[in-house]
Amino acid sequence: MSTARKSSKVTPRMRPASSDLLSERELRGIIATVLRLAKVTGAEETEVHIDDVNDALTRFANNAIHQNVAERGITVSIRTVVDSRTARATTNRLDEDSLRAAIDSSISLAHRQPRDPRLLLMPGKQNYRPVRRYFQNTARITPQDRARAVRRACDLAIKHGQVAAGIFSTGLSQSAIGNSRGLFAAYRETHSAFSITMQEPPAASWAKANSADVRAFDTQRLAVRASENAHRAVNAREIPPGRYTVILEPAAVLDLVGFLFYDFAATAVADKRSCLNGRMGTQLFAKNITITDDVYHPLQLGPPFDGEGIPRQHVQLVDRGVPKSLVYSRRSAKAAGKKPTGHGFPLPNEYGEAPMNLVFSGGDSSIENMIATTDHGFLVTRLWYIREVDPYEKVMTGMTRDGLFLVENGRVTSAARNFRFNQSLLEMLRNVELLGPAVRATGEESFEMVVPAMKVRNFHFSEVTKF
C-alpha cells in the first residue's frame, strides 16, 4: 500500500550532541559513592540503578510544529537490605547529601516492614553479551534537523490538500546497575521515531517507524504512505459487523499480541492470573505460531540484563503453537526450581518478571499476497484503545483506526467505517492462515516487538462506529 519516493532519510550535520550522557567512569563513580555511603550507614547490601536520559521530541499538527520539547534527567535509585528486609528510594539529586538522604530513606523504609524470608542475597558479578544500539547519527540529530523533516512532510500534506500531524523524536539514554557484591552492568542506546497521521476529512491514515539508528527509516516515505492511504480511506462504506477474515498489518498485530507478554511471567502463572494457567504444553495456538523472547535479536532494543543485573537469556516461549517456557526472576525461579532467565523487574515489586523483547517467527507471505488470496475481508492498518475484557480467554476489545479497507475478490475495493472488535487472542492465534516476514513493529498500545503481518480468519467485529 505504499509507494517509494525520493529518499529523504534524515542525516544530521556532523556536530557534537548538545549534551551527552554520563561516561561509564561517572556512572561507576556515582555507584561507588552510594555503596560507600550505604556501608557506613548500616546497609547489609546495596544496589544502585542509574537512569540517564537526553530526549527530544518535535510534535506537529495542522501542518505545523506546535510542540517541541527536550528533556535531560538523571535518576539514582537505591535499594538497601537490612535483616532480610528491602526497600527502594529514588532521587534525581546527585550531591552526596541527597544520595545519603536517599540511602537513609531506603533503610528506614526497609526497617519498618516484616522480614521477608524469601529475600535472596544480591547477585555477584555477571558476564554480559554485548549489544550495539548506540548510533552517533541519531545522537547528533538537532531540533533543526527534525524541523526540516517535519516541514517536508507538512508541505506534502498541503500539496495534497491534507492535514498532517505526528512526531519526530530522537534521543539517547543509558541505564546502569551496580551492587555491593561487585555486580556492574551498563547499557546505552539511541532511539528515534517518526509517526505521521495524514487527515483527508473525514478519513485519516497513519504510518510509524522507530529504530536505534535514525537512518533505518525514511520520514518522507512514511509521509507518502500515510498520505496515499488517507486518500484511499475517504468515502468509507458502512459494513455490518460480524466475523471476517482480516489482514493485520504488523502494527495491528503488535498492539494485540503485546497484551500477551505478562502471561508468560512465572509469577503471573503462580498468581493464577495468566491465561497460560493449566495450558502449558498444550496445542494452544496454531502450529505456525512460534514466539521467543530475545533481547539480542538485531531488531530489538533494550538492555541485555534485568532489574537485578542478571543477563537476559533467549527463551523459547511458544514452539509451533505449544507454550513451552516461562520467564523467571531469581525469586520465581527459586520457587519453581528453575534457573532465572534474566527477566526480573527491579526489586521490591509484586509482578516478578516479564519478557520485554518478544519475537514472533514470521512467514513469507506479502500483504499483497494476503489480499490476493482473500475473497471477502478487511485490511487493518492500526488498532486503538485495546483493553482486556476477559483475562483467561484473553478477549480483547478495541477499535480499528486510520485506515480500514474492504477486500473483495482478491483486491481492496473501498474503505470501510471503523469497527469495534471483541476477540480472544487465543482464538486469533489459532486462526492465523498466513504470516508475513517478521519486522520491528511499532504502535501506540504496546512496546515495540518483532512481529509479522497476519491473515486471520473469523476475526470478531462486534459493532461499527460513525466514521
Place this chain on the structure above:
Amino acid sequence: MWDLCTLSLDTARTRGATYGDVRVMHHRQRDLTTKNGQVGTLAQSESIGLGIRVLASGAWGFASTGRLTREGVSACAAQAVSIAKASALAKRRDVVMAPEAAYIDSWQSPFRKDPFEIPLETQLALLLAADAEMRRVQGVTLTETDMQFRKIDCWFASTIGSRIHQRKVISGCGIAATSFQNDEIQKRSYPNSFGGQHALQGYELIESLDLLKHAPFVAEEAVLLHSAAQCPEKTGTLILGGSQLGLQIHESIGHPIELDRVLGEEANFAGTSFLTLDQLNHLKYASEIVNVVADARLDHGPGLGTFAYDDEGVPAQCTNIIKDGAFRGYLSNRETAHLIGLNRSSGTMRTEGWNRLPIIRMTNVSLLPGSWDFDDLIAGTDDGILMETNRSWSIDDRRYQFQFSTEIGWEIKGGKKIHMLKNPSYSGITTEFWNSCDAICKFDHWTLWGTPNCGKGQPMQTMGTGHGASPARFRNVHIGAAFSNQ
C-alpha cells in the same frame, strides 16, 4: 527557587524569547503494595527540576533539566529558545495568547493528616490486615492492596510577572481480590478498580474508606461471581454505579471537550473529537436532566483536578460543559480560547512534572447531582441491570463509540435487585447514550472520584483527573456485547 525562575526567564528573554513561563517542581512520592500477605512494592522517591516554555520567532520551545545550578538553568533556557526558533522553520502562523493578569500568590491544598508523617508501619499494617481479611475467604486466589501518596510543590513564574507557589498533597488506596476457578478469572475491587480512590487529601482519605470493613465483602463477591449468571446480551435499562459513571464521564465527555483534540493537535496519538466547533451551543449532548461542569475550584471538592492556578498561571475556574442537556463549553488554554470566542483561557493547562510541557487536561469534569434517592431508583426500575466498578474501557479516537465492562452486575426485576450477574458490559454511541439518561441520584450518593492514570500527549504524560458522579439510569442501552460471540 524564585532565583532560578528569574534566571531562566531572563536568559530566555536575552536569547530572543517574547514570552516564557517556567515551573520548578519538587515531587515526593511513597508507594506501598501488598500481594497475598507479603509486602510488594515499598518505595519512596523524589524528583526536582525545572521546565521552561518559551515563545520565540512566533513558535514554541520547551526544555527541562534536573540540573538546578545557574549554569544548568541558563543552558536549559537557552536550549528552549533554540528549539522554539527551530519550530519556526515549520510554523504556519505566529502563536497568539489570550491576555491574562499577573498573580503573586501561594496556595496549599487542605489536608488534615500529612500522609508522609503517618508512620509507615501504620500504613503497612492496614494494608496487610486488609489483605489478610480477603485471604480468609475460601476461593480467593490472589489478594492485592495499595497505597500511594504524593506531595508536589510547584513554583511558577512567567514573563508577564506571575509568581505562584502551589503545594498539593494527594492520597490514594485500594484493595482487590481475584478468584481463579473453572477456567475463569473473577475480580472485585474497593473502593474502585485500578488502584482504588485517589483525591487531593491527606491520610484522612485512607481512614475514611475503611478498607478493613470492606475487605471480606470484596473477597466474597469475587468468589460468588463464578456461580453468578452470565450478563445477557440485550437492549435495555442500565443503572451505573458512581465510580463507573465517573469513568464514563471521563471518556465520553471529558476527552471530547479538550480543545486541543478538537483542533487536531492530538490527531496522531490521543485522537480528535466529534465535538467540532460548530457543535458548540447547538448540539443536544444529553437529556435535559444532565448538567456537567469542569470545575477546578476547591469549592467543587478535593479532586485530582483541583488547584488554585493551572500550569499556565490561569486561576481555577468552573466552566459549564453541558447545561440542561445542551453542549456549552470546551476545555481551553491561552492559545486556543479565542477560537471559541472567549477572551480568556478556561484554565486547564496541566503538566505531569517539571520535565513535561503543560497541555490541555481535564480538571474535575463532573455530572451534577440529580434528585433521586438510590433506593427509589432501584425501586422505580421494573427491568434493568445495575453495573458497578470498571473492568475494561475503550472508546474510538473521535469519542463516539464506546464499550465498558464492569466487575459485577445485578439484575433488577420489579424494583428489586434479584441476583448477581457476571461479566457485565455495555456499549453505545456517546450522544445517544447521554440522551437516554432519565434519572440521576442526589448529592447524598455523589462522590468526586479520582482517575489517577489518564494518559495523553507525546511524550506521554499521566495526569490525575476528578469526576463527580452519583448513580444514574440510562434507557435502551446495548448490554452484553463484549461477551457475545456472534
